[in-house]
Every structure is written in C-alpha cells, then in structure tokens.
Amino acid sequence: MDPAYIEDPFTIWDKLRVTCPVAHTERRGGAWLLTTYDDVTKAAHDINRFSSLEVGVIGADEEVEPDVLLPYGLPPISSDPPLHTWTRRLLLPWFSHTRIEGYEVMTRDLSRHLIDGFIAEGHADAAADYAQQIPVRIIAKILGVPADLSDTFTGWVRDVLEFADVKERAKSGGDAIVGYMIEQLLLRKEHPQDDLISELAHTIHDGEPVDDGVVLGIAGLVLIAGIDTTWSAIGSSLWHLATHPDDAARLVAEPELMDSAVEEFLRVYSPVTMARMVTLDTEFHGCPMHKGDKVLMNFPAANRDPEAFERADEVVLDRSHNRHVAFGSGIHRCAGSNLARMELKVALEEWLHRIPEFHLAEGAQVTWAGGQVRGPRSVPVVF
Amino acid sequence: MRVRVDDDKCQGHARCHALAPEVFDVDDYGHSNVRHDGLVPAGYEEKVRLAIANCPEYAISEISVSE
Numbered sequence: 001m002d003p004a005y006i007e008d009p010f011t012i013w014d015k016l017r018v019t020c021p022v023a024h025t026e027r028r029g030g031a032w033l034l035t036t037y038d039d040v041t042k043a044a045h046d047i048n049r050f051s052s053l054e055v056g057v058i059g060a061d062e063e064v065e066p067d068v069l070l071p072y073g074l075p076p077i078s079s080d081p082p083l084h085t086w087t088r089r090l091l092l093p094w095f096s097h098t099r100i101e102g103y104e105v106m107t108r109d110l111s112r113h114l115i116d117g118f119i120a121e122g123h124a125d126a127a128a129d130y131a132q133q134i135p136v137r138i139i140a141k142i143l144g145v146p147a148d149l150s151d152t153f154t155g156w157v158r159d160v161l162e163f164a165d166v167k168e169r170a171k172s173g174g175d176a177i178v179g180y181m182i183e184q185l186l187l188r189k190e191h192p193q194d195d196l197i198s199e200l201a202h203t204i205h206d207g208e209p210v211d212d213g214v215v216l217g218i219a220g221l222v223l224i225a226g227i228d229t230t231w232s233a234i235g236s237s238l239w240h241l242a243t244h245p246d247d248a249a250r251l252v253a254e255p256e257l258m259d260s261a262v263e264e265f266l267r268v269y270s271p272v273t274m275a276r277m278v279t280l281d282t283e284f285h286g287c288p289m290h291k292g293d294k295v296l297m298n299f300p301a302a303n304r305d306p307e308a309f310e311r312a313d314e315v316v317l318d319r320s321h322n323r324h325v326a327f328g329s330g331i332h333r334c335a336g337s338n339l340a341r342m343e344l345k346v347a348l349e350e351w352l353h354r355i356p357e358f359h360l361a362e363g364a365q366v367t368w369a370g371g372q373v374r375g376p377r378s379v380p381v382v383f
Numbered sequence: 384m385r386v387r388v389d390d391d392k393c394q395g396h397a398r399c400h401a402l403a404p405e406v407f408d409v410d411d412y413g414h415s416n417v418r419h420d421g422l423v424p425a426g427y428e429e430k431v432r433l434a435i436a437n438c439p440e441y442a443i444s445e446i447s448v449s450e
Contacts, residue, residue, distance in 0.1 A: 089412065096411040097397065259401070263437075321436040329439050333394040338413070341401075 006370030010313070013301035022287045031275070031294040032287065035301040037308035037325070039285055043276060043297050044330040049284070050276035050295055051080050052332060057275050057296060057372040058164035069178050071213045074221035077332065086205060088335065091218060094142060094196050095336050103138055107343055110137055111350035119354060119383075123361060126242065126351075126379040131234035134347055138339065139226040143219060144195025145184060156180075157227045162369045181219045185212060196222065222336075229271050230340045232375020233326075234347045236269035237262075239379045240315060241352075242360050247317060252356045255349070261317045262345045267324035268315050270300040271373045274328060299325050300374060358383035384423040385446045386431055388415045392442035399434035399443060406431055421446070 005012065016023050017035040024032055034040045043050050055078050073079060076088035093099070114133050118124040136150045136157075145153075159173025184197055192198040200215040241248040251261055278293040289295070303324045306312040327334035334340070360366070361380040368376050388399070388407070395413025399406075406427055408416045423431050435443045 092395065092413060093411040096413070097400070097409055098411075320433060323437060323439045323441075325439055327396065330394060333396055333439075338397055 006368050006374070009300075009370065009374070010304060013298065013304065014313075017301065017305060022285045024287070031296055032284075032289060033296045033298060035298050035305070037302040037305040040297045040299060040302035041325060041329050043284070043295055044325070044328055044332065047080060047331060049279055049282055051279050052078055052084070052276060053080065054078075054277040054294065055275050056164065057273050067174075067178075069182070069213065070217050070220070072211070072217050074217045074224065075214060076218075076335070077221055077225065078217075081331070084331065087214060087218060088331075090200060090203060090205075090210070091196075091222075091335050095339050097338065100339050100342050103141070103339065104342055104346060106141065107134065107138060107346045108350060110134055111347050112354075115350060115354050123380065123382045126238040126358075126381050127231075127235040127376045128378055130351065131238060131347065131379075132228075132231045132377075134234065135230035135340075135343055136227045138343060139223060142196050142226075143184075143222060144188075144193050144197055145180075153223060154227060157224055158369075160224055161228055161373050162371065164371065177220050177223060178216060181216045181223075185215055185219070225334070226336050226339070228369075228373050228375065230336075230343050232271035232369070232373055233266060233269065233340065233344050235376040235379055236271070236374075237265040237344065237348055238351065238381075239366065239376050240265065240269065241348075242358055242379065242381050244315065245357070245359065247315060248352065248356070248358070250317060251348075252352050255352075257317050258345055258349060260319055260322070262341060262348070263322045263324065264315055264317060264319050265344070266326040266341075267303045267309070267319075267322055268313075269375075270303050270324070270326035271375050272326070272328075272334075273298050273300060273372055273374075274332075297328075299328060355383045384428050384431065385421045386417055386423060386435070386443055387421050387446050388417055389442045389444070390414070392440045394440050394442075396439055398437045398439070402434045402437060403427060403430035407434060415442070 013035050021036045021039060022032055022034060034043055072083060076084040111134060114130050118129055136154050137147045140147045156173040156176045159169045163169040185201055188198040188201050192202055197219050200210055200218055203210045251257060274297050276295045276297060278289045278291055278295060280291050282289050303326060304312045327337035358381045361382045364380040366376055367378045393415050397409045397413045399415050400409040406418055406423055408418055
C-alpha cells in the first residue's frame with residue numbers, strides 16, 4: 001500500500017465522498033469503496049445484499065480454498081444468520097457490562113505497571129511500549145491463555161491483519177493461531193477452566209455439543225479482533241494528545257470530559273474498515289454491482305462525513321452528539337466494543353495522570369499501519 | 384417524558400446505558416430496556432436526550448404520554 005495514503009487517507013476520502021462516493025477499483029480483484037455515512041450504514045444493515053462471508057479488506061483476490069480446520073470461518077464476524085445469530089449469543093455475555101467492570105481493575109494495574117517501567121527514563125514509545133501492551137493481555141485473560149505469550153500473539157495477529165497482502169506471512173500467522181487454539185481446546189475438553197474456550201467447548205447447541213470448528217473460529221476471532229484494533233485506538237489517541245497539547249491540557253484539567261473524548265477519538269481515528277460480499281447483481285446508490293463483488297465499508301471515512309458531523313475533521317473533546325460507527329452498525333456491531341471503550345479510557349486516564357505533559361520526540365518517525373486496521377505502530381514521545 | 388427502545392433496531396451498543404444508566408438498563412447481550420415502563424424520572428430529561436442523540440441505530444424515541 002502507498003505509504004502516503006496510509007499516513008493521510010483522509011484527504012483522499014474527503015474528495016471521493018464528494019466526487020465519487022461509491023468508488024470502484026480494479027485493485028484487489030475489484031472492489032467498491034463507500035465513504036459516506038449514509039452509504040456505509042445502509043450497507044451495514046443490508047445483510048441480504050451484502051454478505052459477511054468475506055470480510056477481509058486485503059487478500060482473497062483469487063478463489064480461496066476453504067480451511068479444513070475452520071469450516072465455519074470466524075463466526076460470528078464472518079457469517080450470516082442463522083450461524084451468526086447463535087454464535088453471537090454465545091460470545092456477547094463475555095463482553096457484558098458486568099464482565100467488563102471485572103476487567104477494569106486489571107487494565108488499570110497493567111497500565112500503571114507499564115508506565116512504571118519507563119517513566120523514569122523521560123521518554124517512551126507510546127504505541128509500542130504502552131498501547132500495544134494492553135489489549136493483548138486482557139484478551140489473553142478472557143481466552144484463558146498465558147499473558148507471557150503476548151508478544152507471540154501480537155506477532156500472529158499482525159501477520160494476519162497488517163501483512164495480509166504478504167500471502168505467506170498472513171497464512172503462517174493464521175495457521176499459528178489455529179494450531180495454538182487446537183492445543184488449548186484439547187486441554188480444556190479434559191480440564192475445563194473459567195475461560196471462554198472452556199465454556200464454548202462444553203456448550204450444547206440444538207442438542208449437540210458445539211462443533212470444534214465453531215469453537216476454534218470464535219476463539220481465533222477474539223484474538224484477531226481484540227488486539228490491534230484497540231491498540232490502534234489507544235495509539236492514535238496518544239498520538240493526537242502528543243501533537244495537540246491544548247487537548248491534553250484540557251483533559252488533565254477537566255477529567256470529566258474523558259467519556260466524550262473517548263467517543264471523539266474513536267470517531268476521528270476509527271481503526272477498522274470491514275468488507276462485504278455482494279450476493280446478487282444489484283444497484284447501490286446508482287452503481288451497478290455484481291454478485292461476488294467486494295464492498296469496503298469505510299467506517300473511518302463515514303465518521304468524518306460532514307453531512308453527518310459538524311466540524312467533522314476536528315477533534316471536539318466535548319462533542320455531545322456523536323453517533324459514530326467506529327464499531328460498525330447493524331447486527332455485526334463489534335461484540336467487544338465496550339471492552340475496547342473501557343481499555344481506551346483507562347489507558348488514557350492512567351497515562352495523563354502520570355504523564356500530563358508530553359510531546360513527540362524531536363525527529364520522531366511515527367509509523368502507521370493501514371488497510372483493515374489503521375493505527376500508529378511507533379509514537380516516540382518525551383516527557 | 385416517556386421513551387421507548389425499538390428492540391428490532393437496538394444492537395447492543397449500550398451508549399444509552401453509559402449516558403443515562405438511571406433510565407436505560409442493559410442485559411448481558413447489551414440490549415437496552417427502559418426502566419420505569421419508559422417513564423423518565425424528573426430531572427433526567429437532559430441525559431435521556433443525550434442518549435437519544437448518541438444511539439448509532441436511532442433505536443430510542445420519545446413518545447407522547449397519551450400514546
């Protein structure tokens with residue numbers, strides 16, 4: 001992908017929204033890019049014409065062979081009803097309000113511990129040393145897998161999402177995740193613990209135990225979807241505060257703005273774009289789409305649509321009306337959205353409490369990942 | 384003030400619960416239920432208006448008391 005596009009896709013999306021809101025590209029096997037709030041949310045709700053059987057932004061530009069170990073893909077994200085409906089009901093209680101309150105103490109302790117590790121040095125990489133270290137450990141806790149494998153998990157997930165266009169790398173990351181989950185599933189069939197994999201392994205659906213392929217798919221999804229998405233949101237928010245000292249100072253002085261600020265960071269720096277597959281020859285916003293075409297629901301662009309948001313390109317910390325769709329909309333609303341919100345809020349609160357003043361290091365090379373998940377991979381700051 | 388949540392539209396974002404927990408309860412799936420039969424206790428009208436304005440699914444609506 002073009003590095004200039006990854007660093008600043010917004011100007012291009014702003015132009016497309018006006019001149020060509022349903023843009024077609026021959027790249028990546030042919031795809032439609034939606035950039036208005038109206039089109040993106042319409043597509044997200046139109047599950048009959050836009051299937052979730054293919055949700056990857058990058059890759060799959062040729063016929064993909066079904067994975068024998070994951071015959072159901074990664075449900076519920078990569079499925080349509082009815083599979084979507086019952087697998088989502090198995091997953092959602094793990095991200096309920098009461099469960100998330102339970103993870104908050106751990107997130108706060110973890111954030112403090114990470115800051116302890118670098119505060120005396122007067123500098124840190126806000127993305128690599130902090131943002132990247134938090135979500136992976138919470139997800140490990142939910143899955144019941146060891147947190148000391150965090151770097152390994154992060155590596156696999158980056159292979160799958162960030163390097164999706166390097167086929168061998170994406171495949172090896174995916175294979176490693178499935179291989180690891182199979183081991184964990186077998187262990188828990190014999191010795192159930194208090195974790196998501198154990199519960200799924202011992203759940204009865206329609207009179208039958210849940211198929212191993214479904215359990216592996218759900219566990220793989222939680223790992224893939226719960227790590228670099230939230231890390232990207234935390235990293236982007238810290239990058240914003242490092243480059244906008246007025247906003248950092250205001251959040252320190254008015255901590256009661258944190259809830260609306262979190263929503264605003266999610267809106268302006270939405271990490272995730274999702275794809276859909278067109279199920280029949282049809283017309284959408286006057287454009288002829290064909291069965292099998294890919295449609296990219298550009299949530300980050302939708303969230304900067306001036307038709308939907310006043311001062312759409314600005315971070316307004318106390319924005320009171322914010323129907324952003326950083327977590328999607330419709331039946332595939334991100335199952336972990338409120339876990340992500342909690343992690344982002346706690347990570348920012350703890351950082352600002354200990355490091356109220358900070359800025360980018362001189363000559364800092366901020367690097368961004370783009371594609372399915374957009375966020376900074378390195379944000380060197382001094383304080 | 385009386386409000387209702389459209390069950391077919393609610394997708395469990397739980398923004399209403401975050402903004403007005405005194406009025407909107409959520410279950411383990413994130414789905415919202417209005418407490419007190421939809422009747423908003425006095426003093427919470429502003430919070431409820433915020434909840435309406437922040438629901439990404441446009442699932443909350445004010446209903447006239449005569450309905």
